[in-house]
Amino acid sequence: MTETVELRVTSKDWQSHRPTWCPGCGDFGVLSATRKALVNTQWQPKDTVIVSGIGCSSNFPHFVGGYGIHTLHGRSQPVAQGIKLSNPDLNVIVAGGDGDGLAIGMGGFLHAARRNMDITYLIMDNQVYGLTVNQASPTSTMDRKTRSTPYGNIEHPISPVQLAISAGATFVARTFSKEGKQFESIMQAALEHKGFAFIDALSPCVTFNKVNTYDWFKERVYDLNAPDSDHDTSDKIAALTKADEDFSGQIPIGIFYQTQKPTYEELDPTIQKFGNVITRGALKIDPETRNKILADFR
Amino acid sequence: MTETVELRVTSKDWQSHRPTWCPGCGDFGVLSATRKALVNTQWQPKDTVIVSGIGCSSNFPHFVGGYGIHTLHGRSQPVAQGIKLSNPDLNVIVAGGDGDGLAIGMGGFLHAARRNMDITYLIMDNQVYGLTVNQASPTSTMDRKTRSTPYGNIEHPISPVQLAISAGATFVARTFSKEGKQFESIMQAALEHKGFAFIDALSPCVTFNKVNTYDWFKERVYDLNAPDSDHDTSDKIAALTKADEDFSGQIPIGIFYQTQKPTYEELDPTIQKFGNVITRGALKIDPETRNKILADFR
Amino acid sequence: MLDQISIRLSGQNGDGIFSSGDTLAKILTRSGLKVHGARSYQSIIRGGHVSYSIRANTGDVRAPADYIDVMVAIRPDSFIADVMPMMKAGGKVLYDSKGFRIKDPEVPEGVTLIDIPAMQMARDIDSSIKILYNTVFVGAVVAMYGLELEVHETMLKGFFQRKGDKVVQINLEAARAGYSWVEENTSKVEHSVVFDRSKDGIYIGGNETLALGMLNGGLQSYSWYPMTPATPVGSFLATYGPLSGCIVKQMEDEINVSNYAVGAAFAGARSACGTSGGGFALMSEAIGFASIIEAPVVFIEVARGGPSTGLPTKTEQGDLNQMLGASQGDFPRAIIAQEGIADGFYLGQESLNIAEKYQMPVIIASDLYMGEHFETLDGLDFDRIPIERGKLITEDIADDELPYLRYKLTDDGISPRVIPGVANGMHDAGSDEHDEDGALVSDKRAGFPEAIEVRIQQMKKRMKKMDGLLKELPPPEVWGPGPDEANLLVVSWGSSRDTVREALTQAEADGVKGASLNIKYILPFHGKEVGEILRAYESAGVKILGVEANYTGQMMRYIRGETGFEIKDKYLRYEGEYILPREVRGAIEQFMNGGLQQ
Amino acid sequence: MLDQISIRLSGQNGDGIFSSGDTLAKILTRSGLKVHGARSYQSIIRGGHVSYSIRANTGDVRAPADYIDVMVAIRPDSFIADVMPMMKAGGKVLYDSKGFRIKDPEVPEGVTLIDIPAMQMARDIDSSIKILYNTVFVGAVVAMYGLELEVHETMLKGFFQRKGDKVVQINLEAARAGYSWVEENTSKVEHSVVFDRSKDGIYIGGNETLALGMLNGGLQSYSWYPMTPATPVGSFLATYGPLSGCIVKQMEDEINVSNYAVGAAFAGARSACGTSGGGFALMSEAIGFASIIEAPVVFIEVARGGPSTGLPTKTEQGDLNQMLGASQGDFPRAIIAQEGIADGFYLGQESLNIAEKYQMPVIIASDLYMGEHFETLDGLDFDRIPIERGKLITEDIADDELPYLRYKLTDDGISPRVIPGVANGMHDAGSDEHDEDGALVSDKRAGFPEAIEVRIQQMKKRMKKMDGLLKELPPPEVWGPGPDEANLLVVSWGSSRDTVREALTQAEADGVKGASLNIKYILPFHGKEVGEILRAYESAGVKILGVEANYTGQMMRYIRGETGFEIKDKYLRYEGEYILPREVRGAIEQFMNGGLQQ
């Protein structure tokens, strides 16, 4: 007789290669909070896939246990969807940068949001292209000088939070790399949320972004879900309104919005009929279906 | 002695090839209202460029006077920006479909919106891919059957209006192909707006969309800017709130939002120094600048 | 007396030409014939000019008819676009001069005009169904060829059933009316084709056989974005995929279509995606990605007239260069051309096997003509090709088999492949260069002697798969006479196969002893074998002609690059219409008698 | 006694290696030498291993040094990655054993270790500036070669000026400290290179000369998205474009970069855009679009190690297939490879002229080595190449010259081109096939005899431009001995030119009489001329070797396709490091003595 002992998943199970980020990079905080949240979920690393694009932040999968797929710049979202629909039993987490997700990946991001697959998406938002050595990103503030904007940035930064809500994401939050506790709990909530959960993680680039630094954020962030806050996370308009507060004033962090909608995988006709097609296996058309199809061509 | 007579631009000046749309297509209404609005502006056709993608609606430039460029599927926005920045004296209008602008063109659309160049963008929104003969588009309502969704659409439709506002468009409106008067005036306001103006034009596909028909819309649309409406078009949150009303209830049409921000071209350092580079001409580097550059490499 | 059947229905978009053509083709199929059907249409939804050409006979019919014997010319334009170029003496045109206001239409000499008041007849039956006249015309054609009205009736019953009895009834009446009118007012077509209702086939297009083949090959994921002429693959699978365990996802653009397909493959699904040339351009980057992470994905490229948006509803074999060049760098992938309708069924399955066994992207080269024409098939063998998944690990890896190395160096370059969910198989699959374990060598290891070595090993490992695959692929075979008997060798590829062979058969009458080499496996390429074939024919004094549907002769150029052999004479077509056997025959005649004028 | 200068600074990202290397290179340039500088780095921002190699001499220096004479080895890794592979007996290594905890480093035999306490010296001067030690090391190198300290001081003053007097002062002290330490503690390098401060040059990279050339060619629009190694073109133009009438736009991705460039060209701007392989894959569709609407756009492709994300900081000539295949269908475009640093300056201008005169896309093929290495140049001629805009109409068209036809059929295939704003020039430019006026033939006209004719005419018209361009392009020229004197012909392309020629010069000592054919104009291609050259050398019994930096020998395969001539022997490199002359020389030696082992 065998006895199955459910082994507790510990932080060690979520370790992998040593991060290659610059010392002090905001992404370290993101990584450790994510690992903690993963432990909290007690998910199995073998059933978890971390998907990323290309950028400093997109090296993330190499630093976390579980399966990883480090895709192309801006293409993590479709890859994640291909994984999730093929095998809905996997936990799928997408991680990447603001350039990756909001410039080249903008279309993929918002379409992912509206589809509401059960995927968690984490942007390490440092308002800069790190890996390509300092160019303006879609969240760079006006006037900032970078190697691509030597005379100052002249494009209005976007609000990924507001866009995600508008596009139909069912869980939308912002947090800050230095707020470890909040990060961990938001991350956990996102992982456990059934549907598309988006986190805009403020994660300073200590090497290139000399404006939006740790201190700069520390002075500005406030907890949207603080006990004394009257923010209602089920109120989409309230969430859009809060998301409209830009970097010129105080910056709300916390869960902006959460709602429940059926996930895409719950609605897909193939999954409804067959469940997980990977588990089912790659099979020839069964004779009955074959005849049904052929009849349509007679 | 010559006398310059400013000839009045008439509707005839905005005529071109005969439309090839199906009889009754919503795009006819869009076309005639646009022509009227163009006459109202008294713009010169020769100074106007109509840019489109690929789709039934994207054949638009062929049916309107002025210069036209009928680009690739989903790529009208970057082409329009290349034109506008090179020659800011041109009037640039972008026209296309919901598939073109909101599926493959989503990223380009929202980045165009945030840049706020002085461009007018018109989506002929028929909630379907017309030219490829009936597939679901990003604005198709849930459950609709099309050739790509034989078991019903399972993707939540997006609100192009809300997304445009979130992305930073400075003029955002929705109108309906059958509301000729409103269409004309909104179109004129959009053309005259200094900045990125977006119009979501409800324009039924009589051939493929048997759900969102003229009658269906007629029963639902109401004028957001009616004399008795308390909608404040300068209030972004109010606009986002109105934009949240989806097709399940009544459908607001009218101007949702309008504001003023500096246009991109006003902020561009090259344009600030040289104005219109086309008029300036293609010139060699002047000796002074040449020496300045070379000095940096010594 | 005609020894085959050749019909075209011509009219405007909205006349119901396509469904009428389908009906007619299926009537012929159910009458025991082999049918070839091809449509012509425009990038416009209503009002444009369309046609549907049918050729049928008792034996296999694999090329379009050279001339049309019976034309249904509904609109005035039908005479310009169809009657004039496609008819010759003896042909008969059914048209309705009053109903469609056609006065004194121009026709080639010797063509008979049969003026049938189809519109009026239809109105008399029921004026509410606007296009009922097309059923009248079809009924008339059925009568012209002496087909059984009952077969037509059965078709109509099946087709209109879901619209209710009344509609069925009306259509039956219309068919009968057309049928009777011919019986009473005109002479039938004299032909020697024998009908046999006991025979049974399906009437299906090249896109559909490919889709059906993939589905029977255990396809589990298909992603797509609509693009003519690849759309029917997506529609077919959207309909039938959910019945057979295949998830079908329309994405927001082709970039994401292709990356979705890579994700599905990584997760362990048999995965494919499809598009046409412009969409394929957008997929380029994902092809290299699939290759470096060694994910098996089938990419379908159904080409249309280029460049750019070009001629979206016309055919061309113009995307070979693009397929050969898609994505940066050197990496293993296969390119295989679909050669025929039945071929698509088997290729669909074979391509998935190759993709999974070699863990590489496979590109299927098709084109509008190949994908959108139809033929009657019988005897598709659903069991011929087994599902082969290669070195796939789906069971948990035992602790004593560790470490598991996803990109392990092996003799054949193929490493055992694990899918997420398998215990002990965890690794990172990355688009950067990596070591056996999947760890990056592009970042902090790059440039160190150890990383340089890893890079070289992984490049060699990946490329080695091309050698293995080449050995497995069937070498090219020449159809027709050998070097000593032939006086002509025609080299073509993919969709041109059957038209070329029909032309060669015809040309026998002109004294041509023609062999045909049609390239199917493009990458890896049997350069040695093809070179040998070409040189063998050349040294035997056989003339060699290249035939392909593009401007620059992309395949002939490729062959030269791979074999050093230059095929100097080429019959190239690039205006978008599918090639007729008689046109190839004409080119052959010119070529044999001196030289081609292009 | 050394007859040239060869230095490498090696350390980790964050040690200031690149700015120190620049400083040293400019000191040498200001001392009247020609310098070759090349960096090596990784896809990681801090902590990764980087190096900067410098070779200098009085005459032109156009290839990297084979061996390093003086190495500054800051980190332990420097010994593994740089000292071991790049040094030989006689070389000297400056390092700081205490400061960077380097114990008993391994060095090749005969290499001298010079342990200089740079870190401590820097701390003694100012402990707040963390990487001041690099200035100490540079000062030491300046002393080792007997360069003038004053030149170093002037450089430092210029460089640190904007940081204030204090920083300048500290750096001057550090430089002097390093300089004095060498004077006092070790022997200098003995060399015969003569310094001459009266000579004047600029020290500039291949990306920068290309950008500078385009700017001097009247560039008015440059669009881009960051991607190594093409990014410096964008940064250069972002800085200097606004000073010279060029609008520079960073877009959200490469698709939109390329379509922006088409829009700018349509509006009448001289337009270019740039990227590397992965981004170029995304631009493919726009290339065909530019070609069919006949918009002049220059596309820059600075290749890096592939496939896919591959080796982002390493070099490769692996994207030739991709450039040749980019976009569906057949259409005119040019592909030209950048051959050298100075070449970039003229090519930048020439490419814009070709684009506008032939109204077609021009692709510039460069690579990481080409774009990111530096040389000393003097005498750039800003007036040599006039700005030629071709048949461009910018004045209103008179009523009596109507109708204006944008795609008018002409003898040379080039139609007068109008830009928006011009009265009477209005038309639609479309990606669909169109007639002379720009009206679609893909929709309701498609398939009619008239539209088929238009299609054929427009295809021929467009492709005719390739003939005109080919005639205008300078035919390939062989460097070195003719067929009768040579015993070796090396065929290479683009960036390999100078390294190959240096290797051939070296190999003279081995009895090699080597000629070099380096391909610059790839499309249209001088197939006839290249074929003649190859056959001439072959028939004279000259051995022929192909050299290129990719796995499959893409250019050699292309040449075979265009000429039928197979270059069987190839020295191929694909591990990402730039090729050293001695490596080519080694390959040549092997090849001449029997055969290459790869």
Ligand SMILES: Cc1ncc(C[n+]2csc(CCOP(=O)(O)OP(=O)(O)O)c2C)c(N)n1
């Ligand atoms: C198609 C393509 N374009 C461009 C690049 C170059 N690239 C790599 S990372 C990156 C931006 C990274 O910025 P972000 O996503 O914000 O990540 P960060 O490095 O800031 O974490 C770019 C442009 C690429 N790899 N592929």
Ligand SMILES: Cc1ncc(C[n+]2csc(CCOP(=O)(O)OP(=O)(O)O)c2C)c(N)n1
């Ligand atoms: C890259 C690419 N993908 C796909 C297509 C095929 N295509 C042409 S139009 C179209 C969709 C049209 O839908 P929409 O933009 O809504 O325009 P409509 O026809 O409904 O007006 C598609 C998918 C294409 N031309 N190019």
Ligand code: SF4
């Ligand atoms: S460059 Fe910035 S984002 Fe990248 S690792 Fe360094 S600190 Fe982090």
Ligand code: SF4
């Ligand atoms: S298919 Fe629909 S959108 Fe296209 S022209 Fe017809 S009615 Fe209009």
Ligand SMILES: [Mg+2]
């Ligand atoms: Mg970033």
Ligand SMILES: [Mg+2]
């Ligand atoms: Mg639409």
